Amino acid sequence: MAGVSEATVSRVLNNVGPIKEETKQRVREAAERLGYYPSAIAQNFARRRSGNLGVVLPYVPKVHIFSTYYFSEILNGIGEQVRELGYDMLLIFRKPGLDNGYIDLFRSQKVDACILLGTTDTPEERKALKELKDEGYPFCLVNQHFDDEQFPEVDADHEQGAYHAVKHLLEEGHRRIAFLNGPPQYSNSTDRLKGYIRAMTEAGIFKRKNDFTETIPPAWLGTGNYSRTSGYEAASRFFQNRDCIDAVFAANDRMAIGLMQGFRDLGLVPGVDIAIAGYDDSDGARITDPPLTSVSVPFYQMGKAAAKWVLLRASGSTTDAEETGAADPLYQIQMETNLVIRSSSMSNQTSLE
Amino acid sequence: MAGVSEATVSRVLNNVGPIKEETKQRVREAAERLGYYPSAIAQNFARRRSGNLGVVLPYVPKVHIFSTYYFSEILNGIGEQVRELGYDMLLIFRKPGLDNGYIDLFRSQKVDACILLGTTDTPEERKALKELKDEGYPFCLVNQHFDDEQFPEVDADHEQGAYHAVKHLLEEGHRRIAFLNGPPQYSNSTDRLKGYIRAMTEAGIFKRKNDFTETIPPAWLGTGNYSRTSGYEAASRFFQNRDCIDAVFAANDRMAIGLMQGFRDLGLVPGVDIAIAGYDDSDGARITDPPLTSVSVPFYQMGKAAAKWVLLRASGSTTDAEETGAADPLYQIQMETNLVIRSSSMSNQTSLE
DNA sequence: GAATTTTATGTACGCGCGTACATTATCACT
DNA sequence: AGTGATAATGTACGCGCGTACATAAAATTC
Incomplete structure (x- = not known):
C-alpha cells in the first residue's frame, strides 16, 4: 500500500466503520495516484449480488x-x-x-x-x-x-380508463359505440372491456342481464392484436355495419390510428362521420388528423x-x-x-x- | 461430489478438455439432482470479464x-x-x-x-x-x-440519403426546396446538409462558388432540434417566405411531422400547397396525412x-x-x-x- | 494512573468458480 | 513387456474484494 494500511482501503471506499479523516485522505490520494479502480466484478462477487x-x-x-x-x-x-x-x-x-x-x-x-x-x-x-x-x-x-x-x-386502472373514454363518447352524443379490443390474454384487454360495458350499461344501452351475458351487439365488438394493421383491418369489418355505429373505442392508439386510416380509405372521415377514441396517449395520438382522443397512462x-x-x-x-x-x-x-x-x-x- | 470427481465439473459444464462421455453424464445428472446452478457472478469473476x-x-x-x-x-x-x-x-x-x-x-x-x-x-x-x-x-x-x-x-450514408430525397423532390418538379436541419453537432445534420447542397447544385439551383459559400438563400435554411415541436415552429418561419418555397426537406420525420402540422395550421396543405419530405422512415411517416416521403435507415x-x-x-x-x-x-x-x-x-x- | 470503553486499523479467510500443472489411466506401437 | 504418447481426472491456487475477528491506539472514567 502506498499509504500504510491494507484492507482499510475497502473501509474507506465503502464508508464503513470509523476511520480517521487523515487516513481517508491518504488512501484516496494513493488510489488516485495509482489509478486504482475497484473491480465491479470482484465487488459483486464478494458481496454475493450482481447489482x-x-x-x-x-x-x-x-x-x-x-x-x-x-x-x-x-x-x-x-x-x-x-x-x-x-x-x-x-x-x-x-x-x-x-x-x-x-x-x-x-x-x-x-x-x-x-x-x-x-x-x-x-x-x-x-x-x-x-x-x-x-x-x-x-x-x-x-x-x-x-x-x-x-x-x-x-x-x-384500465377499467376506469376505458370507462371514462366511453363515457366521454356518450357525453358527446354518441350512442352506438363499438369497441375494438386487444387479445384477451392481456388483462389490459379484459379490464377495458369491463369499463366499456360498465359505461354502456350505465347509459342504459346495454341491459344488465344475469351478470355475464350482456346484450352487446356482436357487430360492436372487434378484436385486434394492438397493431396498427389490425386496426386498419378492423375498419372494414365495422364498416359493414356503419349504419349502426356512431363511434369506435379502440384499446390502444395504434389500433385507433389504423382504424382511422381504414375508415378514411373507405370514405368515412374520422371525427366527422365516425368518432374515434384510443388508449395510451402515445405520440401518435398527437399527429393524426384529427388528433386522437386517448387515455393517458402513467x-x-x-x-x-x-x-x-x-x-x-x-x-x-x-x-x-x-x-x-x-x-x-x-x-x-x-x-x-x-x-x-x-x-x-x-x-x-x-x-x- | 455426488459423482466422484471434483472440478471436472467445471470442465464438463464448459466443454473444455477431453472428458469421458460417461463422466459427463454422471456429472450432469448430479447437477440436476442437486439443483446446481453455476453462479454467473463467480464465473465472471474467475473469467475476469463481466459478460x-x-x-x-x-x-x-x-x-x-x-x-x-x-x-x-x-x-x-x-x-x-x-x-x-x-x-x-x-x-x-x-x-x-x-x-x-x-x-x-x-x-x-x-x-x-x-x-x-x-x-x-x-x-x-x-x-x-x-x-x-x-x-x-x-x-x-x-x-x-x-x-x-x-x-x-x-x-x-446520410449524405446520399439526403441527396436522394432532395433529388426526388426536384424530379417531382419542385425547385425552391428549403431544408430544415438538426443541430450541427450531429454528423447526421452536416451530412444531410451536404447531400442537400449536392442535389441542389447538380440541379443548377445553387451555384458552385469557391467551395464553401454556396448561394443558398438564407430563407431556405432552418435549424431545429429534431423534435416535432421544433418542426412546428419552423413552419411559421418558412411560411413568411412561402412565395419562394415549393418544398421542405426535413432532417427527420418528427420535424417533418411538426412542419406538416404547422403548415396546415397556417392554411397550407402539405402535399398540395407544399411538398414535404422527412428522414428516418419512422412509424410516424405512415400515419400522417398525407403519408410522409422519407428516407429509411437500417x-x-x-x-x-x-x-x-x-x-x-x-x-x-x-x-x-x-x-x-x-x-x-x-x-x-x-x-x-x-x-x-x-x-x-x-x-x-x-x-x- | 490503572481499568475500561471507544475508536482505528491490521490479519486472515472465504466467496465459487477457472485453470495450470501434476497425476494417473488408457492405448498404440515397437 | 516396455516405452512413450495421449486421454482423463485430480490438486492447488488465485481472481479482488468484503468482513468477522483480533489487535493496537486513543479517549474516558473513577
Whole structure:
C-alpha cells in the first residue's frame, strides 16, 4: 500500500466503520495516484449480488417491440429509478423457445431483482410466475394483472380508463359505440372491456342481464392484436355495419390510428362521420388528423414504482423463500389514468362547429 | 461430489478438455439432482470479464428518448446480436453532471465492450472518446461520425440519403426546396446538409462558388432540434417566405411531422400547397396525412453490426492498449439508406390527380 | 494512573468458480 | 513387456474484494 494500511482501503471506499479523516485522505490520494479502480466484478462477487435489475421484454417476432411507446416509457421509468438506487439495468429479450422460465435469471445470480414486461395470461406463464413467487424472488409485473393469483404488480386502472373514454363518447352524443379490443390474454384487454360495458350499461344501452351475458351487439365488438394493421383491418369489418355505429373505442392508439386510416380509405372521415377514441396517449395520438382522443397512462411512473419496490425488496428482506415466511405484504399498485380529449371524439355538431 | 470427481465439473459444464462421455453424464445428472446452478457472478469473476455489453444512451432531460424510433430500432438490433453471442446487455443512461467519461465503465469492469448512442461532436465528447480509444477499449459509435478522428463507428450514408430525397423532390418538379436541419453537432445534420447542397447544385439551383459559400438563400435554411415541436415552429418561419418555397426537406420525420402540422395550421396543405419530405422512415411517416416521403435507415442492422464488431473485438484481441500496438484495422461502416416515396412529396399535379 | 470503553486499523479467510500443472489411466506401437 | 504418447481426472491456487475477528491506539472514567 502506498499509504500504510491494507484492507482499510475497502473501509474507506465503502464508508464503513470509523476511520480517521487523515487516513481517508491518504488512501484516496494513493488510489488516485495509482489509478486504482475497484473491480465491479470482484465487488459483486464478494458481496454475493450482481447489482443488476433484470428487465425482461417479451419476444415478439417481426415486431420491434421497442417501437411501442408503451415499453419505451416504462423502460425510461425503470432506468431512472435504477440509477437512483445505484443498480444497473440488464435488458433481457425473452427467447422464443428455450425459455425455461424466468427463474434461471435468479438462480444464476445474474440479477438481484427482476421486472417482467409484456407477460400474458397463459398456463406456462402462470406456472413460471408461480415458481418465481414460491421461491421468494423479488420480481414485479408491470401493466398486467393476474386475477386469483397474488403476484406483485404495478398496473393502471384500465377499467376506469376505458370507462371514462366511453363515457366521454356518450357525453358527446354518441350512442352506438363499438369497441375494438386487444387479445384477451392481456388483462389490459379484459379490464377495458369491463369499463366499456360498465359505461354502456350505465347509459342504459346495454341491459344488465344475469351478470355475464350482456346484450352487446356482436357487430360492436372487434378484436385486434394492438397493431396498427389490425386496426386498419378492423375498419372494414365495422364498416359493414356503419349504419349502426356512431363511434369506435379502440384499446390502444395504434389500433385507433389504423382504424382511422381504414375508415378514411373507405370514405368515412374520422371525427366527422365516425368518432374515434384510443388508449395510451402515445405520440401518435398527437399527429393524426384529427388528433386522437386517448387515455393517458402513467407508464413512466409505473416503471419507476415497480423498480423501486423490487429493488428495495431485493436489498431488504432475504431472498430465501423459507425466511419470507412472514408473508410479505402483497404489492399491487393500481395507478390512475387520465382521459385526454382531442377532436377525434367530438360529436358531429362540434367538429363541424 | 455426488459423482466422484471434483472440478471436472467445471470442465464438463464448459466443454473444455477431453472428458469421458460417461463422466459427463454422471456429472450432469448430479447437477440436476442437486439443483446446481453455476453462479454467473463467480464465473465472471474467475473469467475476469463481466459478460456485459454496455449501451450508453444520451441523457436528454424532459425527452424520454426511448420514444424515438431511432433508438428503439438500434437497441433491438443490438439486443439481437447480444443474445446470439451470449452476452448480456447493460443499459446505461448517461448521467447529466458527474460524467467523467465513459472510461469508468471499462475501468470498473462493468462492461467488456460498449456501444455509444447519441454522442455529439463537442470538445468534451471528443476528449472522452479519444481516451477510450487510447486505452484500447472496444467501443463503437452508432449513427455518428467524427471527421478527422478515427473512431470505430457504424453510420449510414446520410449524405446520399439526403441527396436522394432532395433529388426526388426536384424530379417531382419542385425547385425552391428549403431544408430544415438538426443541430450541427450531429454528423447526421452536416451530412444531410451536404447531400442537400449536392442535389441542389447538380440541379443548377445553387451555384458552385469557391467551395464553401454556396448561394443558398438564407430563407431556405432552418435549424431545429429534431423534435416535432421544433418542426412546428419552423413552419411559421418558412411560411413568411412561402412565395419562394415549393418544398421542405426535413432532417427527420418528427420535424417533418411538426412542419406538416404547422403548415396546415397556417392554411397550407402539405402535399398540395407544399411538398414535404422527412428522414428516418419512422412509424410516424405512415400515419400522417398525407403519408410522409422519407428516407429509411437500417438502424436495426446498424445496431446489430456495431454489437457484433465490438463483441468480437472484446473477446478476440486483448484489451490492453500496449498490445494493440498492431494497429487494429479501423472499423468504419457506412450503410445504405433507402428513399421511401409517399404522397407528401408529390408534385401538385400528381397529388390533385 | 490503572481499568475500561471507544475508536482505528491490521490479519486472515472465504466467496465459487477457472485453470495450470501434476497425476494417473488408457492405448498404440515397437 | 516396455516405452512413450495421449486421454482423463485430480490438486492447488488465485481472481479482488468484503468482513468477522483480533489487535493496537486513543479517549474516558473513577
